[in-house]
Amino acid sequence: MINKILSIFKKESNKNEKSKIENSKNSKKREIYIDYNYCKNCLACYRACKLNVFDLVDNRVKIVNKENCVFCEACLKVCRYGALKILN
Template sequence: MLSKILSIFKGNSKKDTKKDIRKKLDKIIEIDYNKCKNCLSCYRACKNNVFDIENSRIVVKNEKNCTKCGDCVKACRYGAIILYND
């Protein structure tokens, strides 16, 4: 359990509040916008309508639709998709 928590927060600042930590633990999928190039690969690869485009940017719109199949992770050549394990 501790290793899971540490892997989620690796590289984060110590300024995370308890609310921020709880929010991150509930995440299924996330986009690292420091790596994302808006190439639409994840959007095209997802069969479950998890991603959407808002203001010319890919966003996780329907996180609850995510089945963790990993198709978006495989499609993203920039490593911008973070798929959290249970």
């Protein structure tokens, strides 16, 4: 019974992710940006991103795969310092 309930929630989650990806493909030229004046290198964005947009370079969070970003804004939601921006 619990497995059935979990599978329903998983399907809903997958539908939401697919719609976010489709919306991002239709978006105008957007770009993710880290403002290092605010970034405290807490790694929250690195952990939140499931698409490997961020990586550690010289012990600093950097955007290494911009083309992987689908603008789901998971990283923006976890950034406590307001260091991440999406530029249009």
